[in-house]
Amino acid sequence: MSNPQPHPPFDTEVLVVGAGPTGLALATTLRRAGHDPLVVERLTEGQGTSRAAVIHAHTLEVLESLGIGERLLGEGIRLSRFSIRDRDETLVRLRFDRLPSDHACLLMVTQDRTEHVLREALAEARGRVQWGTTVKSIVASGGGVTAALETREGTRRVRARYVVGADGMHSLVRTAADIGFTGSTYEESFVLADVEMDWPPGRDEVMLFFSPPGLVVVAPLAHGRFRVVATMQDAPLRPGVEDVQRLLDERGPQSVRSRVTAVHWSSRFRLHHRVADHYRSGPFLLVGDAAHVHSPAGGQGMNTGLVDACVLGRMLAEVLDGRQPDEWLDRYEGLRRPAAQQVLGLAGRLTAMATMKGAARRWARNLVLRTIGMLPPARRKLEMGLSGLARRDAARLPGGHVTDSRNMMPAWHRSAPPALPQR
Numbered sequence: 001m002s003n004p005q006p007h008p009p010f011d012t013e014v015l016v017v018g019a020g021p022t023g024l025a026l027a028t029t030l031r032r033a034g035h036d037p038l039v040v041e042r043l044t045e046g047q048g049t050s051r052a053a054v055i056h057a058h059t060l061e062v063l064e065s066l067g068i069g070e071r072l073l074g075e076g077i078r079l080s081r082f083s084i085r086d087r088d089e090t091l092v093r094l095r096f097d098r099l100p101s102d103h104a105c106l107l108m109v110t111q112d113r114t115e116h117v118l119r120e121a122l123a124e125a126r127g128r129v130q131w132g133t134t135v136k137s138i139v140a141s142g143g144g145v146t147a148a149l150e151t152r153e154g155t156r157r158v159r160a161r162y163v164v165g166a167d168g169m170h171s172l173v174r175t176a177a178d179i180g181f182t183g184s185t186y187e188e189s190f191v192l193a194d195v196e197m198d199w200p201p202g203r204d205e206v207m208l209f210f211s212p213p214g215l216v217v218v219a220p221l222a223h224g225r226f227r228v229v230a231t232m233q234d235a236p237l238r239p240g241v242e243d244v245q246r247l248l249d250e251r252g253p254q255s256v257r258s259r260v261t262a263v264h265w266s267s268r269f270r271l272h273h274r275v276a277d278h279y280r281s282g283p284f285l286l287v288g289d290a291a292h293v294h295s296p297a298g299g300q301g302m303n304t305g306l307v308d309a310c311v312l313g314r315m316l317a318e319v320l321d322g323r324q325p326d327e328w329l330d331r332y333e334g335l336r337r338p339a340a341q342q343v344l345g346l347a348g349r350l351t352a353m354a355t356m357k358g359a360a361r362r363w364a365r366n367l368v369l370r371t372i373g374m375l376p377p378a379r380r381k382l383e384m385g386l387s388g389l390a391r392r393d394a395a396r397l398p399g400g401h402v403t404d405s406r407n408m409m410p411a412w413h414r415s416a417p418p419a420l421p422q423r
């Protein structure tokens with residue numbers, strides 16, 4: 001009997017599918033650790049849309065390992081207060097400037113700017129993205145995966161030891177790994193708009209208003225703009241000035257009137273509430289929206305994905321460097337999936353409270369929130385949950401490595417990454 005043929009060598013150690021925020025953060029983490037992932041993205045350039053508008057304190061701590069904290073701060077504005085209101089009444093006001101963190105703030109920065117900073121960080125680490133390249137199929141083979149890539153030049157096959165699905169909610173990687181995405185879809189849609197307006201309550205606080213027709217959030221952005229987010233039954237495809245004005249009139253403060261003068265970007269999307277049943281299956285791994293999606297209430301989606309990416313990047317580097325066995329990667333799910341479940345719980349509770357039907361239930365809700373507002377420990381719990389600092393342990397690598405402190409990073413994290421041959 002002849003010996004089995006040895007596996008052909010891998011073309012790349014790690015194939016990263018998707019160059020959204022999580023794919024870029026993961027690739028930069030690997031690159032800074034001296035590895036050379038192959039990053040493919042079906043778009044020909046970044047999406048360039050506003051979408052996620054806040055970066056929380058814990059995410060900023062974790063992103064220190066990529067050396068981009070200062071640049072992100074330069075792209076956005078720092079806020080310290082977040083209030084939950086019922087029209088004119090403040091039910092609870094949270095403070096983010098007294099958090100136990102070097103980054104005690106809400107950093108308001110639009111996703112296109114965050115992705116721009118992440119693309120720069122990857123380029124500085126001498127990594128790159130293969131734009132205009134779509135993964136059409138992936139199968140497990142020979143201890144890794146084989147992926148069919150469609151590029152401008154035609155189709156080619158790539159063999160990788162690991163594939164990371166950073167490919168968003170409709171993840172092909174998750175489907176190829178036959179991992180379920182358990183959860184449900186909300187009845188309502190959300191609308192988002194970046195607007196210019198006269199807003200008498202001012203520019204130093206994020207405000208979430210409850211009202212019988214639904215919630216509306218108003219958050220100041222850089223360049224004098226505001227982000228408006230609202231639930232809506234039959235949302236228009238591209239909400240305009242009048243739509244946003246109506247939402248603010250019906251749901252915002254009654255004692256003062258806003259005046260929307262321009263809409264710079266707007267969108268609507270359907271809400272899902274789902275977590276992947278597993279974060280790993282053999283050579284398949286998931287990060288970001290491929291692993292969890294939920295309501296934007298509390299602005300947690302992209303933040304959770306960025307932490308996933310930095311944690312998984314560090315774990316993969318440990319395994320590729322031979323410091324940990326392959327099975328160590330199984331612990332990624334145990335670290336990050338509970339964090340996503342906590343975030344889903346938090347975002348789900350906020351959304352349920354905001355969209356509560358019936359005067360008696362809304363009265364009871366307001367009573368609970370007023371009570372939280374008067375109790376410092378209860379307020380602090382909410383501040384720690386929203387800032388992500390309550391989930392610091394879920395960014396601590398098994399074995400004691402910490403992803404949230406520059407001082408604990410190995411030397412390569414603080415210096416120029418080693419050069420690797422370009423593909």
Ligand SMILES: Cc1cc2nc3c(=O)[nH]c(=O)nc-3n(C[C@H](O)[C@H](O)[C@H](O)COP(=O)(O)OP(=O)(O)OC[C@H]3O[C@@H](n4cnc5c(N)ncnc54)[C@H](O)[C@@H]3O)c2cc1C
Pocket residue numbers: 017018019020021022023040041042043047051052053054111133134135136166167168169171172192267268269287288289290296299300301302303305
């Ligand atoms: C309209 C809208 C508004 C949002 N607002 C907020 C908000 O206010 N706050 C918040 O926290 N979050 C918000 N989100 C969610 C936030 O944008 C996501 O959490 C974040 O983008 C997730 O990043 P990601 O890298 O995991 O996935 P994505 O950003 O979805 O990136 C996935 C990438 O993979 C690529 N890709 C997919 N399949 C393939 C393939 N087969 N081959 C090659 N490439 C592929 C896609 O082109 C895409 O670029 C919003 C999302 C939307 C759509």
